[in-house]
Amino acid sequence: MIDVKHLSKSFGDNLVLDDISEHIAPGEKVVIIGPSGSGKSTFLRCLNLLETPTKGTITFDGMEITDPKADIDKIRQQMGMVFQHFNLFPNMTIRRNITLAPVRTKLMGQEEADDTATALLKRVGLEEKADAYPSQLSGGQKQRIAIVRALAMKPKVMLFDEPTSALDPEMVGAVLDVMKELANEGMTMVVVTHEMGSAREVGSRVLFMDGGHIMEQNTPQEFFDHPQNPRTQSFLSKVL
Amino acid sequence: MDLAQTYELWRQLMTQGDAEWWQTLFVRFYQAFIEGDRWRQYLQGVGITLVATAVALAIGVVLGVLVAMIRTAHDQQRPGRPKNPVLGVVNAICKVCVTVIRGTPMLVQVLIMGMVIFASSRNYTFVGALTLGINSGAYVAEIIRGGLMSLDPGQMEAGRSLGLNYIDTMRFIVIPQAFKAILPSLGNEFIVLLKDTSMISVIGGQELVYFAKNIVNRTFDAMFPLVGAAVIYLILVMIFTWLQGKLERRLRQSDRR
Numbered sequence: 186m187i188d189v190k191h192l193s194k195s196f197g198d199n200l201v202l203d204d205i206s207e208h209i210a211p212g213e214k215v216v217i218i219g220p221s222g223s224g225k226s227t228f229l230r231c232l233n234l235l236e237t238p239t240k241g242t243i244t245f246d247g248m249e250i251t252d253p254k255a256d257i258d259k260i261r262q263q264m265g266m267v268f269q270h271f272n273l274f275p276n277m278t279i280r281r282n283i284t285l286a287p288v289r290t291k292l293m294g295q296e297e298a299d300d301t302a303t304a305l306l307k308r309v310g311l312e313e314k315a316d317a318y319p320s321q322l323s324g325g326q327k328q329r330i331a332i333v334r335a336l337a338m339k340p341k342v343m344l345f346d347e348p349t350s351a352l353d354p355e356m357v358g359a360v361l362d363v364m365k366e367l368a369n370e371g372m373t374m375v376v377v378t379h380e381m382g383s384a385r386e387v388g389s390r391v392l393f394m395d396g397g398h399i400m401e402q403n404t405p406q407e408f409f410d411h412p413q414n415p416r417t418q419s420f421l422s423k424v425l
Numbered sequence: 426m427d428l429a430q431t432y433e434l435w436r437q438l439m440t441q442g443d444a445e446w447w448q449t450l451f452v453r454f455y456q457a458f459i460e461g462d463r464w465r466q467y468l469q470g471v472g473i474t475l476v477a478t479a480v481a482l483a484i485g486v487v488l489g490v491l492v493a494m495i496r497t498a499h500d501q502q503r504p505g506r507p508k509n510p511v512l513g514v515v516n517a518i519c520k521v522c523v524t525v526i527r528g529t530p531m532l533v534q535v536l537i538m539g540m541v542i543f544a545s546s547r548n549y550t551f552v553g554a555l556t557l558g559i560n561s562g563a564y565v566a567e568i569i570r571g572g573l574m575s576l577d578p579g580q581m582e583a584g585r586s587l588g589l590n591y592i593d594t595m596r597f598i599v600i601p602q603a604f605k606a607i608l609p610s611l612g613n614e615f616i617v618l619l620k621d622t623s624m625i626s627v628i629g630g631q632e633l634v635y636f637a638k639n640i641v642n643r644t645f646d647a648m649f650p651l652v653g654a655a656v657i658y659l660i661l662v663m664i665f666t667w668l669q670g671k672l673e674r675r676l677r678q679s680d681r682r
Contacts, residue, residue, distance in 0.1 A: 235582055262588030272583035276601045285597060286587035338587060 186211045186342060186373055187232060192241035194227055201227045203397040204241070209342075214374040216388035216405070218381070220420060223394040225377045229346050232375065233264045246341065262290055265335030269347040271327040273319040273334070279306070280315040283334045292338065305333040309363055325356025329363055336367075343367065345376040349383065361386070381424060385409060393417045428459065457649030463640055470633035471657060477554040477632055478619045484558025485618070489565025492519045496566065497573045501581075519566070526563035532624055534560060539628025550632060553625030561618050568614065572607035573599060605676050612669035616662050623658075633657060 187209040194202040201224045209215055217225045230236040232243060234250060234257055242251045250260050274282050283305065284298035293301065306312040309329040319327060328348055335343060345364070349357045361383050368374060368387050378384055384391055384405060391408040393401045393416075401414040409425070412418045432455045438444040439452055458464050499516040502508055526534070538556040539549055546552050576599055584594030626635040637654040641647045 233586055235586065258585075258588050258590045261586055264586070266583075266586035268579060268583065270577075270579055272577070272579040274580065274583070274598050274602075276598070276605075286584075286589055289593050289597070290588050335587070 186213075186246060187375075188244040189232075190242045190244075192228075192231060192243065193239050194224075194231060194236060195239050201397055202231070202238075205397075205399060207392075207399065209373065209375060211341075211373055212371050214368045214372075214376070214387055214389045215392060216384040216390070217375070217377045217392045217394055218379070218384055218420075219394035219400075224397045225394045226346055228394065229344050229375060229377050232344055233261050233266055235266075258290075262286075262292070262338055263341045265332075265338060265340035265343040267328070267331050267335055267343065267345045267348045269350050271319075271324070271331045271351075273327055273331060275319050278316050278318060279311075279322075279330055282319070282330065283337045286334070287337050290338075298337070301337055302333075305336055306330075308366075309333055323356060324352045325359050328352060328356075328360045332360070332363055332367075342373040342375065345374065345378070347377055347379060349378065349380050357383075379424075381409070381421075393420070395420070428455070432460070453644075453646050453649055456644045456646060457640060457653060466636040466640065467633065467653065467657065470631070470636040470654075471661070473550060474619070474622050474632045475661075477550060477557070477622045477625060477630075478615070480551070480554040481557035481561055481618050481622065482615055484555065485561030485565045485614070488559065488562025489569055492523065492562065492566035493569035493573065495519055496570050500574075523563045523566060526560055527567075531557075531560055531621060532627065535624050535628055539630070549628050549630035550625060551630075553622070553628060553630040553632075557618060557621055557625070561614060564614055565611070568607050568610045569603070572603035572610075575606060576603055608673055608676065609669070612665070612673075615669075616665055619661060619665065620658060623654075 189205060189207045189209075192202055192205045192207075193200070205228065217228065219225045227236055231238050232245075234243075238251055242249055244250070245260060246263070248255060248260060250257065273279075274285070277285065280299065280302050283302040284293075284295065287293040287298045287301065288295050292298075303312060303315065306315055309332070311326060311329060311333075314322060314326065314330070319330070322330065332343075332348075348364070349360055352360065357380070361380075364374070364376070364383070364387055374387070376383070376387060388405045390402060391405050392399050393408070393412075393414070395416055401408070401412065401417045403413075408417075409421065412421055432452060435444055435448040436452050439449055444452070458467070495512065495515050496519055499509075499512050502512070535553055535556050539546075539552050543552045580598055580602065581594055584598045585591070589597075622632055623634040625632050626638065629635070633654050637650040640650040644650075
């Protein structure tokens with residue numbers, strides 16, 4: 186589904202991603218972990234071109250998205266993204282946060298979008314918040330809305346950039362539940378996280394990144410129980 | 426005994442040198458504002474001043490939005506892709522204009538516009554308003570650009586990641602939030618503009634100060650006309666400050682309740 190070939194990214198002289206090649210198959214739930222500055226967020230942001238790669242190609246669903254002629258807006262409509270800091274639009278109600286993109290991109294009419302929003306909100310247990318503003322919600326509620334907002338575009342893949350890092354510990358559970366449910370439904374997911382528990386529960390494959398390289402990857406079970414790379418071992422011994 | 430008669434009487438006392446100080450004050454006040462219905466001139470001046478301010482503000486906002494859009498669009502081009510050369514040239518022109526306008530005194534600009542560029546014009550009030558508008562455009566552009574740039578980049582990213590294009594993201598997400606953020610500065614700009622219209626009088630454009638100075642020349646008494654003009658400006662500014670505060674409170678209600 187997503188095919189990354191020889192991807193490099195540098196900010197000025199700082200090489201953040203160094204010649205990464207990776208394939209993400211449909212239905213996979215890839216969890217990326219690693220120390221700060223390892224390039225995992227940059228890698229994720231390259232996948233929907235929020236960062237422009239310096240070198241290499243990314244193909245999504247047969248389309249080469251790194252091609253300068255590619256219609257990036259069309260491609261992004263099929264890739265949902267959830268941010269660490271939610272990035273809800275504070276000037277709109279929750280309902281409008283969710284329906285704006287489907288309506289403006291002509292994916293749905295206003296009525297259909299409203300119905301979709303109501304159905305999705307019900308799913309995450311926040312249907313009574315439809316007419317509230319983001320500032321009236323807690324962090325955990327905001328993040329669930331952010332997930333719903335991305336889902337309203339009916340994406341083929343969901344990208345999560347540290348979705349639980351800015352939440353109070355007690356809020357994390359509700360967000361993880363939504364993500365788990367999504368995973369069980371067969372959504373293709375790429376998740377950058379610091380939460381080893383969620384990596385184990387949500388992921389079908391774990392990537393460990395350090396210094397702009399993918400150092401090791403395996404199934405969650407194998408990865409956490411029998412890490413091979415010494416760098417992985419020392420990282421896991423510190424965080425587990 | 427009505428005011429006009431009192432005035433005549435006390436004025437005679439004054440010419441004889443027999444008037445008390447408060448009688449003198451009354452005569453000077455009467456001459457400045459009432460005799461020959463001079464208050465109408467102040468009123469006319471206020472009207473023209475408000476119109477000139479509105480014209481200048483309209484020009485300023487249109488120019489400001491234009492320049493701010495060009496500069497922001499230029500600065501926000503995606504790195505790593507070829508830059509738009511037309512945008513580059515237009516951006517450079519905007520930058521030079523803003524630098525020149527912000528780097529020279531407004532008074533000098535008004536004089537140049539009135540006495541050099543539009544020396545043959547008859548409508549100096551409009552020339553003055555135009556100058557103020559162009560000048561204010563440079564400041565408004567920086568205010569708007571600051572507002573657009575100060576917004577959390579995550580808002581733009583969130584909009585774009587949903588598949589909205591640049592224009593829609595600006596229109597529905599960035600600009601409404603930026604507008605709220607820049608409203609206080611924009612209000613201040615309006616107030617500065619209102620006061621700066623007084624400079625139009627140096628090239629002979631008619632507005633409040635022009636009429637006040639005319640009356641000074643007629644009565645050979647500067648105090649009341651000038652202080653009167655100052656008080657009128659003060660009242661106008663206070664009214665607009667109050668209105669601005671009301672508008673801001675109203676806008677705030679939409680996101681915090």
